Amino acid sequence: xxxxLILVFLAVSPVDSYNQGNSYxxxxxxxxxxxEYQNALISxxxxxxxxxxxxxxxxxGQIGQAIINYRRARFLDxxxxxxxxxxxxxxxxxxxKVLANPGPIISLIDRLLHYVSSTEAFWLCLVSFGSLSLLFxxxxxxxxxxFLYASSIPGLLFLILLLSLxxxxxxKRSSPAVVTAPEVSAxxxxxxxxxxxxxxxxxxxxxxxxxxNDYLLVQTPGGAGGWISRLTLKMVY
Amino acid sequence: MIRAKLKYFYxxxxxxxxxxxxxxxxxxxxxxxxxxxxxxxxxxxLTVTVQGQDMASVPKPELPDMPDFNLLGNSSSQSxxxxxxNGQMSKQASVNFIYYLSARKLGKLTIDPCKIKYKDQEYTxxxxxxxxxxxxxxxAQPSQPGRTSGGQSNIPLEENLxxxxxxxxxxxxxxxxxxxxxxxYNRFQISDARIADMPAFSGFWTEKIYDAEKFNWKQKTLxxxxxxxxxxxxxALFPMSSxxxxxxxxxxxxxxxxxxxxxxxxxxxxxxxxxxxKLININVKPLPENMPAEFTGGVxxxxxxxxxxxxxxxxxxxxxxTVKITGSGNIRLIEKPLIAAIPGLKIMxxxxxxNIQVSGDVIKGSKTFNFPIIxxxxxxxxxxxxxxxxxxxxxxxxxxxxxxxxxxxxxGCTQSAPLVEATGMKVLGTDINYIKPNVSVLAGSSFNIPQxxxxxYLLFPAMILSAFWYRGHQEKLSTDKGYARKHRSEGLAxxxxxxxxxxxxxxxxxxxxxxxxxAVLGFIGDRYNLDTSALTRDxxxxxxxxxxxxxxxxSELLRLIDDCDLARFSPxxxxxxxxxxxxxxxxxxxxxx
Numbered sequence: 001x002x003x004x005l006i007l008v009f010l011a012v013s014p015v016d017s018y019n020q021g022n023s024y025x026x027x028x029x030x031x032x033x034x035x036e037y038q039n040a041l042i043s044x045x046x047x048x049x050x051x052x053x054x055x056x057x058x059x060x061g062q063i064g065q066a067i068i069n070y071r072r073a074r075f076l077d078x079x080x081x082x083x084x085x086x087x088x089x090x091x092x093x094x095x096x097k098v099l100a101n102p103g104p105i106i107s108l109i110d111r112l113l114h115y116v117s118s119t120e121a122f123w124l125c126l127v128s129f130g131s132l133s134l135l136f137x138x139x140x141x142x143x144x145x146x147f148l149y150a151s152s153i154p155g156l157l158f159l160i161l162l163l164s165l166x167x168x169x170x171x172k173r174s175s176p177a178v179v180t181a182p183e184v185s186a187x188x189x190x191x192x193x194x195x196x197x198x199x200x201x202x203x204x205x206x207x208x209x210x211x212x213n214d215y216l217l218v219q220t221p222g223g224a225g226g227w228i229s230r231l232t233l234k235m236v237y
Numbered sequence: 238m239i240r241a242k243l244k245y246f247y248x249x250x251x252x253x254x255x256x257x258x259x260x261x262x263x264x265x266x267x268x269x270x271x272x273x274x275x276x277x278x279x280x281x282x283l284t285v286t287v288q289g290q291d292m293a294s295v296p297k298p299e300l301p302d303m304p305d306f307n308l309l310g311n312s313s314s315q316s317x318x319x320x321x322x323n324g325q326m327s328k329q330a331s332v333n334f335i336y337y338l339s340a341r342k343l344g345k346l347t348i349d350p351c352k353i354k355y356k357d358q359e360y361t362x363x364x365x366x367x368x369x370x371x372x373x374x375x376x377a378q379p380s381q382p383g384r385t386s387g388g389q390s391n392i393p394l395e396e397n398l399x400x401x402x403x404x405x406x407x408x409x410x411x412x413x414x415x416x417x418x419x420x421x422y423n424r425f426q427i428s429d430a431r432i433a434d435m436p437a438f439s440g441f442w443t444e445k446i447y448d449a450e451k452f453n454w455k456q457k458t459l460x461x462x463x464x465x466x467x468x469x470x471x472x473a474l475f476p477m478s479s480x481x482x483x484x485x486x487x488x489x490x491x492x493x494x495x496x497x498x499x500x501x502x503x504x505x506x507x508x509x510x511x512x513x514x515k516l517i518n519i520n521v522k523p524l525p526e527n528m529p530a531e532f533t534g535g536v537x538x539x540x541x542x543x544x545x546x547x548x549x550x551x552x553x554x555x556x557x558x559t560v561k562i563t564g565s566g567n568i569r570l571i572e573k574p575l576i577a578a579i580p581g582l583k584i585m586x587x588x589x590x591x592n593i594q595v596s597g598d599v600i601k602g603s604k605t606f607n608f609p610i611i612x613x614x615x616x617x618x619x620x621x622x623x624x625x626x627x628x629x630x631x632x633x634x635x636x637x638x639x640x641x642x643x644x645x646x647x648x649g650c651t652q653s654a655p656l657v658e659a660t661g662m663k664v665l666g667t668d669i670n671y672i673k674p675n676v677s678v679l680a681g682s683s684f685n686i687p688q689x690x691x692x693x694y695l696l697f698p699a700m701i702l703s704a705f706w707y708r709g710h711q712e713k714l715s716t717d718k719g720y721a722r723k724h725r726s727e728g729l730a731x732x733x734x735x736x737x738x739x740x741x742x743x744x745x746x747x748x749x750x751x752x753x754x755x756a757v758l759g760f761i762g763d764r765y766n767l768d769t770s771a772l773t774r775d776x777x778x779x780x781x782x783x784x785x786x787x788x789x790x791x792s793e794l795l796r797l798i799d800d801c802d803l804a805r806f807s808p809x810x811x812x813x814x815x816x817x818x819x820x821x822x823x824x825x826x827x828x829x830x
Contacts, residue, residue, distance in 0.1 A: 014679055015676060015677065015678065015679050018675070018676065018679060019675040019676070022672060022674070022675050025672055040679075043681075044679065044681035044682075044683075045681070045682060045683060045684065046679045046680060046681060046682060047682065048673040048676065048679065048680075049679070051672070051673055052672040052673055055669055055670075055671075055672050056672075058669055059669075072684075075684060076682045076684070077682075081670075082670040082671075082673070085669075085670050086669040086670050089615070089667070089668075089669050090669070092581070092614055092615050092616035093615075093616050093617045094616070094617075095617065095618075095619055097579075097580035097581055097616075117682075118684070118686070119682060119683065119686060122686045122690065123690075126690070126693055126694065129694065129697055130696075130697055132697075133697035133698070133700050133701055134700070136701055136704075137700055137701055137703075137704035138704075140701070140704040140705055140708050141704055141707065141708055172684065237684055
């Protein structure tokens with residue numbers, strides 16, 4: 001009886017759910033793997049679980065869900081090459097392609113600001129701000145210019161990290177969502193009776209702008225927008 | 238003409254008789270005259286023709302009663318045409334019964350229908366109108382009795398030898414098909430005919446329907462006169478733009494045999510004439526304005542089909558999208574259908590194949606557009622429907638037709654080609670990266686930053702502020718003597734009190750009192766920046782009072798100083814003083830200042 005209780009306890013622990021999900025994945029049982037990974041996520045989010053869950057969704061043909069989980073994994077661990085690779089791969093498998101291709105400078109800045117994760121950015125920001133304050137205090141106390149010059153290094157770091165932190169927080173607050181239904185038509189107003197103005201497919205990334213009853217006003221990266229049912233899409237964060 | 242036929246008649250006759258088949262078939266029966274306008278008393282011929290397959294026993298036709306005409310004589314001729322098609326023999330034989338007549342009366346006369354009874358069936362020909370004029374203006378008929386055959390030379394050209402140009406429509410839309418044919422009609426014996434000028438079809442796309450390669454005469458009755466005719470050319474024209482267009486005439490050089498009076502001169506003399514067809518004017522209307530965007534120039538009736546040669550592409554191999562347009566109309570003028578751009582796929586210019594057939598008089602066929610599609614990036618793609626609009630002149634409206642849509646998957650094209658070559662590896666396809674391995678501990682992380690962590694930031698401004706304060710303090714210590722003395726006062730007083738306590742312990746009463754007095758006075762001096770050694774007791778009292786110090790503290794302080802002085806300078810008088818109490822008193826008073 002005691003052993004059984006321990007087994008039950010272990011089975012629901014996130015690590016075991018995660019490992020169990022991996023073995024289902026290896027055998028090609030993707031729906032079961034999805035369930036296990038989701039159980040693992042209940043206690044604490046982890047980039048590994050999100051990444052593997054994204055893979056299981058991708059193999060199960062759910063591009064939208066895969067993109068959501070890859071984006072979550074990337075939020076937690078933005079430097080992981082697997083996560084970035086699979087996110088790009090899944091995005092290419094969508095029916096709606098994104099035409100906009102940012103220029104080299106913009107994509108470089110984007111990569112720089114996403115080099116550290118949100119949490120890392122926060123703590124590094126704190127450290128750099130602390131060093132900046134310390135060096136400045138030293139300068140105040142003994143008026144040595146060297147401290148002032150030295151404080152410019154943590155100062156610059158602090159500014160960059162602060163921008164990165166703001167970028168991550170903005171990304172979270174802009175309420176991004178991904179279409180998970182195979183095909184959904186965006187309407188000109190929040191209701192069945194309105195005219196269909198846009199056809200969206202599984203995996204299209206949108207921003208939620210407004211909410212009315214069961215309808216959400218969404219905006220596509222291209223700038224087009226429309227009202228779609230709450231059930232056809234899922235928030236990323 | 239008759240004699241010309243007779244020339245070939247005899248060798249064929251036996252064949253006709255042999256070839257007569259048993260089964261009955263329908264026959265053609267008609268009557269014609271060589272001239273519809275004759276002079277009074279002039280000779281003309283009435284030819285009654287019986288055409289059919291089995292002509293073994295054709296009875297003589299029954300002539301109607303002709304009270305207005307004289308029957309001058311008669312003859313008959315036969316011809317047969319045997320063809321073997323796929324081993325089956327078909328015969329076409331005709332018997333001409335020729336009657337030489339002359340009119341008795343002036344005016345419009347009618348030859349009543351002739352009748353023939355053949356295999357228990359009666360056939361009748363149409364009645365023929367003859368106009369009889371006073372004088373024989375039509376031809377100079379040499380009256381040579383005894384010569385009843387021939388004599389048909391010098392017939393005017395206009396009605397007996399002409400080239401007709403016909404079009405089936407005169408008003409068409411741009412791109413609509415018009416058929417134009419050129420036919421030679423003839424009632425002479427012709428030894429040679431050559432096309433002198435070919436018609437020009439400027440402004441039209443031309444498709445050949447028929448070109449005569451050899452003489453192939455057929456019989457036809459026009460206005461009661463029998464003609465030999467031959468279609469020379471038939472073309473389908475497709476106008477390329479709107480406006481007024483003309484098909485220029487066709488011209489022919491023809492050698493007409495003028496029959497000689499001499500019976501033994503078979504060939505006679507020939508006369509060369511040039512004849513021309515009429516100009517055909519064609520009015521081409523522009524297509525209606527409400528043209529759909531998908532219109533690619535097709536006019537007629539079409540259908541569209543599309544196919545994809547495969548659904549998956551690896552590497553940069555192209556996928557072929559084949560769009561086939563089938564139907565009738567101006568197929569050659571149809572341009573490639575528009576295919577919407579698909580991000581990630583490069584659609585190349587199509588390879589075009591045409592297959593045109595003439596079916597009846599209609600131009601039919603198909604045009605195939607083969608679009609190679611080259612995937613540029615991996616992914617799943619939907620090739621949208623290909624729409625094509627055409628104009629149907631039959632219902633004067635545009636129709637849009639479309640193909641189905643296709644899905645395809647491309648893989649292995651993000652790898653750059655040089656990399657593959659350099660390593661010698663062949664990229665077979667791409668997939669997502671594999672899952673992360675099993676772990677014993679999962680590093681938990683969060684999307685949110687805890688609230689308390691933000692408060693850590695407040696520490697740092699506090700640090701800077703305190704640095705500022707400390708800096709200010711240090712500066713005041715070095716510049717403001719009073720501030721510095723005050724800052725040091727407490728420490729010095731404590732030090733002196735500790736010294737006095739040590740004296741007390743050592744029972745060194747004298748030094749005890751002097752150090753205690755020094756501690757108290759030194760503290761007051763440091764605290765208020767006073768030179769206490771230069772001050773009298775009253776000055777000290779006034780100075781302290783001016784600093785808002787409570788009266789009882791001042792008096793206690795003064796008493797303490799007095800006690801110390803008393804003990805120092807007259808120890809005997811101060812024997813009742815308790816040094817331990819004084820020490821405590823000094824500590825208490827100094828802490829209150």
